[in-house]
Amino acid sequence: MxxxxxxxxxxxxxxxxxxxxxxxxxxxxxVLNRPEQVTPATxxxxxxxxxxxxxxxxxxxxxxxxxxxxxxxxxVLDIANPFFTEVARGIEDRLAPDEYTLMLSSSxxxxxxxxxxxxxxxxxxxxxxxxTPSQGSLEAILALRERGIGVVLLDxxxxxxxxxSVGVDDVRGAALAVEHLLExxxxxxxxxxxxxxxxxxxxxxxxxxxxxxxxxxxPADVLTEVTVGSLNADAGEKAMNELLGVDAARRPTATFCVxxxxxxxALRALRWADVRVPDEMALVGYDDVVIAPMLTVPxxxxxxxxxxxxxTAADLxxxxxxxxxxxxxxxxxxxxxxxxxxxxxGG
Amino acid sequence: MxxxxxxxxxxxxxxxxxxxxxxxxxxxxxVLNRPEQVTPATxxxxxxxxxxxxxxxxxxxxxxxxxxxxxxxxxVLDIANPFFTEVARGIEDRLAPDEYTLMLSSSxxxxxxxxxxxxxxxxxxxxxxxxTPSQGSLEAILALRERGIGVVLLDxxxxxxxxxSVGVDDVRGAALAVEHLLExxxxxxxxxxxxxxxxxxxxxxxxxxxxxxxxxxxPADVLTEVTVGSLNADAGEKAMNELLGVDAARRPTATFCVxxxxxxxALRALRWADVRVPDEMALVGYDDVVIAPMLTVPxxxxxxxxxxxxxTAADLxxxxxxxxxxxxxxxxxxxxxxxxxxxxxGG
DNA sequence: CAGTGGTCATGAATCGTTTCAAGGACGAAA
DNA sequence: TTTCGTCCTTGAAACGATTCATGACCACTG
Numbered sequence: 001m002x003x004x005x006x007x008x009x010x011x012x013x014x015x016x017x018x019x020x021x022x023x024x025x026x027x028x029x030x031v032l033n034r035p036e037q038v039t040p041a042t043x044x045x046x047x048x049x050x051x052x053x054x055x056x057x058x059x060x061x062x063x064x065x066x067x068x069x070x071x072x073x074x075x076v077l078d079i080a081n082p083f084f085t086e087v088a089r090g091i092e093d094r095l096a097p098d099e100y101t102l103m104l105s106s107s108x109x110x111x112x113x114x115x116x117x118x119x120x121x122x123x124x125x126x127x128x129x130x131x132t133p134s135q136g137s138l139e140a141i142l143a144l145r146e147r148g149i150g151v152v153l154l155d156x157x158x159x160x161x162x163x164x165s166v167g168v169d170d171v172r173g174a175a176l177a178v179e180h181l182l183e184x185x186x187x188x189x190x191x192x193x194x195x196x197x198x199x200x201x202x203x204x205x206x207x208x209x210x211x212x213x214x215x216x217x218x219p220a221d222v223l224t225e226v227t228v229g230s231l232n233a234d235a236g237e238k239a240m241n242e243l244l245g246v247d248a249a250r251r252p253t254a255t256f257c258v259x260x261x262x263x264x265x266a267l268r269a270l271r272w273a274d275v276r277v278p279d280e281m282a283l284v285g286y287d288d289v290v291i292a293p294m295l296t297v298p299x300x301x302x303x304x305x306x307x308x309x310x311x312t313a314a315d316l317x318x319x320x321x322x323x324x325x326x327x328x329x330x331x332x333x334x335x336x337x338x339x340x341x342x343x344x345x346g347g
Numbered sequence: 348m349x350x351x352x353x354x355x356x357x358x359x360x361x362x363x364x365x366x367x368x369x370x371x372x373x374x375x376x377x378v379l380n381r382p383e384q385v386t387p388a389t390x391x392x393x394x395x396x397x398x399x400x401x402x403x404x405x406x407x408x409x410x411x412x413x414x415x416x417x418x419x420x421x422x423v424l425d426i427a428n429p430f431f432t433e434v435a436r437g438i439e440d441r442l443a444p445d446e447y448t449l450m451l452s453s454s455x456x457x458x459x460x461x462x463x464x465x466x467x468x469x470x471x472x473x474x475x476x477x478x479t480p481s482q483g484s485l486e487a488i489l490a491l492r493e494r495g496i497g498v499v500l501l502d503x504x505x506x507x508x509x510x511x512s513v514g515v516d517d518v519r520g521a522a523l524a525v526e527h528l529l530e531x532x533x534x535x536x537x538x539x540x541x542x543x544x545x546x547x548x549x550x551x552x553x554x555x556x557x558x559x560x561x562x563x564x565x566p567a568d569v570l571t572e573v574t575v576g577s578l579n580a581d582a583g584e585k586a587m588n589e590l591l592g593v594d595a596a597r598r599p600t601a602t603f604c605v606x607x608x609x610x611x612x613a614l615r616a617l618r619w620a621d622v623r624v625p626d627e628m629a630l631v632g633y634d635d636v637v638i639a640p641m642l643t644v645p646x647x648x649x650x651x652x653x654x655x656x657x658x659t660a661a662d663l664x665x666x667x668x669x670x671x672x673x674x675x676x677x678x679x680x681x682x683x684x685x686x687x688x689x690x691x692x693g694g
Numbered sequence: 695c696a697g698t699g700g701t702c703a704t705g706a707a708t709c710g711t712t713t714c715a716a717g718g719a720c721g722a723a724a
Numbered sequence: 725t726t727t728c729g730t731c732c733t734t735g736a737a738a739c740g741a742t743t744c745a746t747g748a749c750c751a752c753t754g
Contacts, residue, residue: 013739013740013741014740014741014742015740015741025740025742026743026744028741029741029742029743032742033742057740057741058740058741059741060739061739061741061742062740062741063741064739064741064742065740065742065743066741066743
């Protein structure tokens, strides 16, 4: 068998198939791409040759000539983060039926890493990219479009007009949580929030405040905000202990946590302080992580349509790719949903 | 600017760069691949042209000629599963410094889906694939190697001799959990396990039994096994309630759950029945999911080196790819680790 | 029987890169 | 001045598929 220098067998090419079937390469190509234009007899002969040789198309050669490739690149902040994991799954589910492949990487919010992957994807000639932009990388991303590469921003509510993006309305999500607590009659509400350097924290605070105002409350009266440095359980526990320092008659009767991890910590603090949930303290989280319903006290949380988010992003991209001429850019903002469980409406 | 029929600008090629810099294409290629062989003056001229034109290499043409491509394909059972997510991150972290790209898909344990992705990857000419094989797909995977594609099995303790694989020792992991409980003095241990159709369940049972035997105990005396149909919290809760049906004097004093989700359910049942953890019932999970330490009662669990698993799999693959001639196949089995927390050793 | 139309198969050109034998320029040595 | 040798650069041939103008062949029609 022919080799390619490194001793590995060369994979059979369309030429080998043609020779074996006694036809020309053009015919083999026709069998592969326009089978109806080939006589059944010939077609079968070619098919047989293909199977005997274990012929597999060479995507590179194909793309080189045809100019297109059924591949999409995605760059998320961190594949190991459940949020992006579910988004990725949504992307995949949109791509699979169209036989597209997905190239996936994590930027870790490092613009340099992101740029490197973008270039790699561009070299590969992907049809488009789905990106969660890091700080200040938007410009480079948009430049891709001038070189014929589709772009859809993931989980970014961009100010830029002419680029498609998908995101979830964090302001609304937080408002939902607070509205729920108000409806339950809570008049002193705590908000355990993270630093302003995280967009989500800023948006969610805005949602909290707007919900209070919309209900005719003065945030200064109702709201106690505790800011933590990082969004994990330990921080949440510490924050809740701080809240519990106030005597029971004057402390908040409900707490909204900026994410489920901090809520878990808060829950732990409540348990150790023997404060009953939700009777003495109602609790709402955000993200609706997979274990939220599995907890000893199932956690009320704001659910984000992550799968749909990814699916839609991929859908927009494929649509733009197949659109003739000018493309209409869409900016989709999904609405989160409050999932009420025992931690607020316990029975 | 030149177009390619669909109205999008054609990306500049090496020829365009050559023309602009007033050199031949060969020289441009040399600048890109063997810069030391080019006079600094020429090199700079070419570099300038590259930047002015925003030239980006065409990976397809490159691969077509050079025969190689820095891409690896991975097929896991489900990207949305945290286990595989962390594995994927490990793979990525191994590939990134070598400028490899990762193509990632989920097979959902469907051999047909898996086969489709394998073919897609093969068409793309990936250097190798990392696969968690579905039922009965091993043969097709191994056939790839005859066509020059590297293969490393992920999370599979394969019986096949001559293929590299990485996995985690589930037998040992379960044994660790049981040894721990025995050391704490527990003499009646429950094991909430899943169906035998799942390999992990079978392996972990074997580990439980072997640990008991090794300690000179008769499993028939010590062990109470409850089998659940699916590995989620509700099933775990039900199983634990069943165990609690026995009067306190004779029921198990410790429970080992086949994964953390069932353990969460068990924990919930214990809380509602007002059984103190770990005093009246110790609890061990498996997987060490991210929230295990965040729980009200932090959960003792068996931790698997998922990131390392992925990293090592990718490492084996790259090594095999760069190895000259015959490759030595390695089968790496990682050892899990018990992380002791309050749910067994509570203060 | 010539003419027409339609169906299939052909083979050369093409995509953008890498590679390599061959040639050019230039300086050093004789 | 001639002759080498060295160092850069060149240009054409590949890689494997797709595409398309061309032509072969056959069946009808008039």
